[in-house]
Amino acid sequence: MTIPNRAQTWHPSALGKRVTKSRDWRLTLTGPELTITLDGEPVARDIGSFGGLTVTPGRLWSHLELEHPDRRFRFRGIPNRRAASFATAFTAAQAEAVRVLRLLQLVDEFDQAAKQVRLFTEALGTAVAVQLKTKGWLTTEFSAYWAARKAAVGFGQLLDDPDLRPHITELSAVSRETVNIWRDDLPEFVAAQNERHLAAELDDCQDFFDTVEKSPLTPEQARAVVCFDNRMLVVAAAGSGKTSTMVAKAGYALHRNLIPADKILMLAFNNAAAKELGARTQERLAPLGLDAGKVVAKTFHAFGLEIIGKATGRKPSLAPWLEGGGDIKQLGRIVDVLRATNPPFRLHWDFFRAVLARDYPDPDAELGETDKPPAFRTAQGEQVRSTGERMIADWLYFNSVEYVYERSYEVDTADSEHRQYHPDFYYPQIDAYHEHWAVDENGQAPEEFVGYLDGMQWKRETHRRHGTTLLETTRAQLWSGEGLSHLEKELTERGIRLQANPERLLAGQTPTDYGRLLQTFRSFLTHAKSNRLSDDQLRQRLEEQSHGEVRFRDAAFLRLFAPIRREWDKKLAAEGCIDFEDMLNLSADHLEAGDWESPYELVMVDEFQDASHARARLTRGLVAQPGCHLFAVGDDWQSINRFAGADLSVMTDFEHLFGPSEVLRLERTFRFPQSIADVSSRFVLQNPTQLIKRVVSSTPEFPPTIGAVSVDTDKAVKAAIHHRLKALHTQIARGRIPQPVGVKVTVFVLGRYRHQSDCLPDCRDLADLLDVEFMTIHASKGAEADYIVIPGMVSGKWGFPSTIPNDPVLRMAMPAAEDFKRAEERRLFYVAMTRARRGVLLVTVKNRESPFLMELIRDHGIVRTNAIGEALDSTVCPRCGRAFMVERPGKRGPFLGCRRYPRCKSTLALT
Numbered sequence: 001m002t003i004p005n006r007a008q009t010w011h012p013s014a015l016g017k018r019v020t021k022s023r024d025w026r027l028t029l030t031g032p033e034l035t036i037t038l039d040g041e042p043v044a045r046d047i048g049s050f051g052g053l054t055v056t057p058g059r060l061w062s063h064l065e066l067e068h069p070d071r072r073f074r075f076r077g078i079p080n081r082r083a084a085s086f087a088t089a090f091t092a093a094q095a096e097a098v099r100v101l102r103l104l105q106l107v108d109e110f111d112q113a114a115k116q117v118r119l120f121t122e123a124l125g126t127a128v129a130v131q132l133k134t135k136g137w138l139t140t141e142f143s144a145y146w147a148a149r150k151a152a153v154g155f156g157q158l159l160d161d162p163d164l165r166p167h168i169t170e171l172s173a174v175s176r177e178t179v180n181i182w183r184d185d186l187p188e189f190v191a192a193q194n195e196r197h198l199a200a201e202l203d204d205c206q207d208f209f210d211t212v213e214k215s216p217l218t219p220e221q222a223r224a225v226v227c228f229d230n231r232m233l234v235v236a237a238a239g240s241g242k243t244s245t246m247v248a249k250a251g252y253a254l255h256r257n258l259i260p261a262d263k264i265l266m267l268a269f270n271n272a273a274a275k276e277l278g279a280r281t282q283e284r285l286a287p288l289g290l291d292a293g294k295v296v297a298k299t300f301h302a303f304g305l306e307i308i309g310k311a312t313g314r315k316p317s318l319a320p321w322l323e324g325g326g327d328i329k330q331l332g333r334i335v336d337v338l339r340a341t342n343p344p345f346r347l348h349w350d351f352f353r354a355v356l357a358r359d360y361p362d363p364d365a366e367l368g369e370t371d372k373p374p375a376f377r378t379a380q381g382e383q384v385r386s387t388g389e390r391m392i393a394d395w396l397y398f399n400s401v402e403y404v405y406e407r408s409y410e411v412d413t414a415d416s417e418h419r420q421y422h423p424d425f426y427y428p429q430i431d432a433y434h435e436h437w438a439v440d441e442n443g444q445a446p447e448e449f450v451g452y453l454d455g456m457q458w459k460r461e462t463h464r465r466h467g468t469t470l471l472e473t474t475r476a477q478l479w480s481g482e483g484l485s486h487l488e489k490e491l492t493e494r495g496i497r498l499q500a501n502p503e504r505l506l507a508g509q510t511p512t513d514y515g516r517l518l519q520t521f522r523s524f525l526t527h528a529k530s531n532r533l534s535d536d537q538l539r540q541r542l543e544e545q546s547h548g549e550v551r552f553r554d555a556a557f558l559r560l561f562a563p564i565r566r567e568w569d570k571k572l573a574a575e576g577c578i579d580f581e582d583m584l585n586l587s588a589d590h591l592e593a594g595d596w597e598s599p600y601e602l603v604m605v606d607e608f609q610d611a612s613h614a615r616a617r618l619t620r621g622l623v624a625q626p627g628c629h630l631f632a633v634g635d636d637w638q639s640i641n642r643f644a645g646a647d648l649s650v651m652t653d654f655e656h657l658f659g660p661s662e663v664l665r666l667e668r669t670f671r672f673p674q675s676i677a678d679v680s681s682r683f684v685l686q687n688p689t690q691l692i693k694r695v696v697s698s699t700p701e702f703p704p705t706i707g708a709v710s711v712d713t714d715k716a717v718k719a720a721i722h723h724r725l726k727a728l729h730t731q732i733a734r735g736r737i738p739q740p741v742g743v744k745v746t747v748f749v750l751g752r753y754r755h756q757s758d759c760l761p762d763c764r765d766l767a768d769l770l771d772v773e774f775m776t777i778h779a780s781k782g783a784e785a786d787y788i789v790i791p792g793m794v795s796g797k798w799g800f801p802s803t804i805p806n807d808p809v810l811r812m813a814m815p816a817a818e819d820f821k822r823a824e825e826r827r828l829f830y831v832a833m834t835r836a837r838r839g840v841l842l843v844t845v846k847n848r849e850s851p852f853l854m855e856l857i858r859d860h861g862i863v864r865t866n867a868i869g870e871a872l873d874s875t876v877c878p879r880c881g882r883a884f885m886v887e888r889p890g891k892r893g894p895f896l897g898c899r900r901y902p903r904c905k906s907t908l909a910l911t
């Protein structure tokens with residue numbers, strides 16, 4: 001529309017000065033353009049350059065006022081209706097211009113951001129600068145920022161605006177492509193850009209990737225190095241070069257000037273690993289002219305101390321008695337002081353140690369792994385039938401009550417239907433019998449106890465018929481804590497005086513037993529502090545988790561733990577020290593509170609499968625600021641330190657803890673041959689919760705790579721191992737096994753337990769060619785040898801897998817147990833097998849074969865031989881899988897039957 005000059009007057013105003021002139025003027029509004037013509041000369045054309053329009057109507061005529069950065073325009077003598085119509089058109093045109101400008105700016109901004117290595121921009125609606133460091137790689141943080149901005153500016157509404165469509169078609173081809181990316185394919189664009197960047201970097205930096213380590217990086221290692229997303233988890237197979245990848249990652253960041261050396265932090269779990277990372281970084285990067293000396297490699301604990309010192313201005317000290325067993329001694333001193341000064345504590349401690357501290361069945365443990373029922377030996381020396389009976393017997397012994405276990409009843413009860421009756425306990429001082437019934441709070445026995453309730457009725461009737469005294473307790477009473485109180489009342493009313501005698505503990509327990517009890521409290525303290533569980537929270541866990549026969553024991557344990565923890569913390573405070581758990585928690589607190597801002601832009605964590613929640617929290621605090629990068633490397637198949645605080649869920653739930661992440665895999669192993677890779681992988685993946693990897697080997701085969709030797713007795717194990725090592729020595733000497741001259745073949749004898757060092761034979765006669773060493777499997781993690789020997793592949797308490805339960809009370813403070821039975825034992829066996837560069841020998845005892853060994857023979861065809869190498873028949877029972885099939889005679893001829901008959905009645909035809 002056009003407004004012509006009618007009043008022949010316009011009033012320009014500048015800097016507050018008013019000047020009136022009579023001139024010819026005209027206002028012309030065409031789409032987004034406003035033309036002000038003064039005496040035939042245009043003054044302004046861009047409607048977007050005007051700040052606004054004010055209309056002041058009069059009786060007939062209106063005044064218009066236009067705001068412009070340079071001057072203010074005033075026009076008089078415009079009819080009211082025409083002025084109102086102009087104002088409407090002006091407002092609509094200006095709104096359209098603003099939308100067009102917003103669209104063009106956004107498109108241009110994204111174009112520039114996607115091309116730049118570093119982008120500094122202002123967040124919409126704020127004056128806070130947001131720094132997005134893409135390092136040449138379009139990060140998850142980059143994508144999330146632009147997705148949020150796209151939503152905030154209403155990008156979809158802009159594209160759908162019909163008034164803007166002509167402007168979109170007028171954009172350049174590049175800008176139209178950007179609009180399409182924003183409309184539909186932003187994730188695809190980012191992925192494609194990153195793939196192009198990866199390809200370019202692999203080409204440009206080929207010399208670096210070929211020389212940064214002793215061997216050129218594999219494609220999967222190089223990808224992990226180039227990828228610079230904000231959160232990266234690298235799931236690495238055993239022997240796949242985790243350390244090489246971490247060192248190369250730091251080197252690449254320096255080589256491409258992405259991150260300064262003093263802003264790179266490597267975190268390890270122990271001093272040896274931290275020193276190796278630091279030394280390896282210096283060794284590999286310094287010769288390339290990179291500033292490796294400023295890269296920081298520390299343990300979590302050392303770095304935690306540093307954070308606290310910088311945040312508070314006072315670096316704390318670790319208590320000097322925390323290592324080398326000093327923590328257990330300190331805990332023992334705390335208990336001694338509490339017993340001496342706190343009578344209720346003394347009473348509860350002595351009772352717990354006497355009655356409840358013995359080995360207890362783990363409610364989460366797998367049952368039935370041995371053919372023999374579990375044995376429960378009392379402090380007095382009898383073998384009883386259940387933990388409930390043992391608890392009662394130990395309580396009686398502790399309180400100096402004379403009893404006889406399963407003494408024959410004073411009346412002959414044997415008949416055609418009943419054997420001679422033997423009540424559970426007899427008290428000669430009061431001539432009374434005691435039965436402990438295996439019934440619940442509803443008076444019901446376990447389903448497998450067929451006829452149990454009828455037997456209870458018969459026993460009660462027998463006592464009534466013969467006038468003998470019967471005291472009764474139930475499993476439900478014992479589990480609830482009421483059983484012993486009830487028994488105390490029954491005994492004292494009949495004249496027995498209970499006299500607690502802690503000295504009797506020394507007769508029934510060894511120093512090892514006491515040390516194990518203190519270790520349980522120490523482990524519980526570690527987990528409770530690491531997971532920040534208060535006394536109230538522990539009591540809540542007691543209510544939620546404790547059930548059955550451990551509930552009473554759990555409650556008694558917590559009653560002791562609370563004062564022990566208080567005294568522990570008082571001791572630390574009095575000495576001005578902290579412990580390891582305090583260190584992790586306090587450092588994370590300071591990070592989260594902003595007391596200290598981390599200068600590190602790239603944080604790399606080794607062995608991430610061993611991280612606790614406290615370590616995860618510290619790590620998360622280090623990379624909380626925008627532009628930071630976390631590079632975590634680990635193998636969930638090698639997570640074997642749950643007892644020491646490791647929580648596998650930190651790795652398997654990585655994205656939940658750290659946010660959207662890039663997950664890569666290192667699946668090529670340089671350590672062991674494909675046959676070991678296949679067997680060990682399939683074995684560990686029986687647990688469906690393990691992360692899937694397809695391990696591929698680059699190592700030559702030296703068959704047979706996995707074998708088993710069976711001996712008749714435990715005493716024959718050492719000789720069998722020596723015989724096999726001697727045969728290996730002979731093969732090397734004759735050149736049948738290639739080995740560089742002057743380099744010994746290494747052999748690890750790996751024990752599930754330390755006492756299996758007794759299986760290590762005297763190998764002095766083989767020392768010219770063999771270097772033989774014993775270590776536990778836990779200690780071997782990270783090490784490797786040419787050959788691995790694993791003794792103790794038997795079933796039972798001291799077998800492998802171990803059936804020795806962790807104290808069940810620990811579950812209240814530890815990470816949640818896994819659903820898959822013996823999951824950590826399975827991973828431990830995987831660790832043992834994958835220490836081998838050439839071969840694995842499994843040593844078992846006849847008729848006591850480990851379930852793990854039986855699985856390998858059944859599923860992988862592992863050959864079992866005798867001590868001199870002769871193959872043995874090894875058909876695993878198809879039904880129970882726990883024993884071999886043996887030849888048996890039958891009416892129709894011989895057949896194969898399970899060795900566990902009659903427990904297992906599986907048969908096979910003899911072929």
